[in-house]
Amino acid sequence: MRRLIAGLTVLAGLASWPWIGAQAAPAAGGAVERNPGRGTNILIVGIDSRAGLSAAEKRRLHVGGEGCDCTDVMMLVHLSEDRRRASVVSIPRDSYVQYATPEGTAGEAPHGKINGAFKIGRGPLAVRTVEKVTGLSVDHYLETDFTGFERAVDDLGGATVCTDKPLRDENSGLDITTGTHHLDGNRALGYARARHLDPPGDLGRVRRQQRMLADMLDGLTVRGALADPVRAADTARRLLGSVRTDERTGMNDLIGIGWTLGRLPADRTEFATVPISHFDHRVPGVGSTLLWHESRARALWEALRADRPITGDTRILPVPETRAETNPAGIRVRVDDAKVATALERSRFVVTDTSASAPAVRPAGPAVITFPAGREADAATLAAALPGARLRSADRPDAVFDVTVGSEPVVVKTVTYDRNVAEGAPVTADRLRCSGSPAPASDTAQHG
Template sequence: MRRLVLGLTLIVTLTSGSYLGSQTVSAASQPSGRTNGRGTNILVVGVDSRTGLSAAEKRRLHVGGEGCDCTDVMMLVHLSEDQRRASIVSIPRDSYVEYAVPGDAVGPASRGKINGAYKIGRGPLTVRTVEKATGLRIDHYLETGFTGFEQAVDNLGGATVCTDKPLKDENSGLDISAGTHRTDGNATLRYVRARHINRAGDLGRVRRQQRMVSDMLAQLSSEGAFADPVNTVRTVQELLKSVRTDDRTGLGDLVRIGWALGRLSADRTEFSTVPIADFDHRVPGVGSTLVWHEARSRALWEALRADRPITGDPRIQPVPETPALTNPAAVHVRVDDATVAEGLRRSGFVVTDTSASAPPVRPAGPPVISYPVGRQADASTLAAALPGSRLRVVNDGNAAFDLAVGSQPVVIKTVTYDRNVAEGAPVTAESLRCTGTSPAQPVGHS
């Protein structure tokens, strides 16, 4: 089935990829420190290269500039031994790791961004570096370039993307309004490539890629694209025309993997991003990098090695006593009580003490939080620190929050903000999918 062919190609590319003839990449030699574990691990990478693209194609795809000759997308797909669960872990391109550089290598630095391993030693070194960083054995390797994605989405009839706020990124050319959209290949490409939305970086982009893949899988499954195993063989044969594999990955392997993935329900498909401890670790000569959270990432790899689910594991994603939806450091609040002001300051909020102008007689009731229109998430974070407080939205053009303490005693809780929760916590596919039933007008780019 043509749709199944394109759907699986889309899953393994995740971002636009240039057409590659049927090729294989030499298998990586076994590095020290990796363990066999259970299940099957597939490393899927998309390479950032503009080689072969004309100036017109670059303009149309909005991919100007020079490619880095590095991996732009990296996903580790773990298929359980019983083939009843898939755990898909995105590895951010800026992850700071130690390369599995051969002992006789001269020149390359021993540490750097994980995407740089490809430039040093292509697919084999990329595999060995991931194995060294995770302790997992990589059974199969799939690699594609930087186009083909657009055509795949178009031939599938488009993709569904959704956002709760307008998204605009000049670098990728993305410009869509809030809501659920049916996008053509070009617009979908811009959606999954955007890295400069809200907080710059890869984690938001990775989550959008995961959401788009989740919705695409749902679409294909609902259309019966995975219903016939015979067509899976035809699909893999087509897939091998546009994807590189290592020499340990043959037709039979990909048929087994594709058939298993196609039969999984949404609650048996998990998505996650490697937990991060430092989102801006500066390294001379390398730049801003991401440092993995040592304990959480170790728990993640151990779960995959033991063939266990990664969702619901508190070692990977601890559940704080009082979670915050947003970063308290971004919430500026004026507080008319000195004691409460100091308590909120200790919890990370940016506080201005206005107790000098507080009313001599406190109004009856709990604290009242007045917050600007559009800041509901930040208001929820502040309310979490002040259980029992009341929320009141105002539209006076003021960006600050105001807290008016009432006559009731105030309880102040320390909130915990974890960026990994919002942008990469382990979740099942059903929680990622767009839920809108009335898509907005189709979005496309010529």
């Protein structure tokens, strides 16, 4: 009886949500009426602050040093009007933007890293700045800090992460081996904060955060934690102990959001990072920042405003004729043909022309790429520029790729490397999350 009463109370509260009421009431002829609108936008931020932490807590959380009192994580979640799609867009902390004007001030607002808006005007200015630079209205705001994140992950049953190589970052305390791991809140915090990995910086970190969130949502769905309003209410109550909300966001809002996310299949949940044009834009007094790609970022926000999917939108992520999976600028190549060497340089490979010592009679067959063992991904990038070339692995101490041109004509294609593709392209959760079963629960105890 108590569960029935609780369920009726939750449903009564949820009826106040226009979109839930609209979905619940079929119109004449069996069609479902929809309220006009543009969906719902939720801004989720994690704060980098050591305020109130004891020395022991700082050691346990691996957060020594001075905090910036700014947003360390920023995600904008868009729920479509029909509640059949969710789009999660990460906004890198070093994005260089113009802040919204703080309340009670006059004149032009300053520019800076987007994470600094919180330090100036706390959550309200962070929200207004996101609204200013995206053109979207933020309907709900959720905020947590280090301890809140740790507690939230523990309360929600932990986080599953996977990696194809060992990950170690002394700054964040992350230290996990190759494979799939189920992490408690403390280790999940280290995973979410790690920046000193390969690739370094914010975009790789943001993609790992997205992958962890995708797997957490999958885990909550599998366990039924969001299966109905009553279970979603229980999950929301636990979450409210770890996060702070704005005055527009209450228990019923969290239940509705959770219930919506819990009913979405993985291929209807999208993740992306704002497209970047400059990854090291230096600003006096600010430091190294990220500049958004003007046209592609604008296309991203326009798609969300129009309530359209962001995956498959070539305005957000153009499809090059020949895509490089790794950066040619990190691949050193010796080429024994001058024309081929010049053509490869156009794609930014680091080329040494050895044509002066090439044999007078070329070996029969196509060109051969001899690459250092363990550099298969880079070999695939070079092979994309030289279609038809044969690949040959060899143990080489100098880490240089050799291209030996044969008797057959060589076609050189211009390859395009886009770091946004590698670390932030729009993708659905089924392609992002870990595959296979999570590691046993004992993994947490062994490494926690």
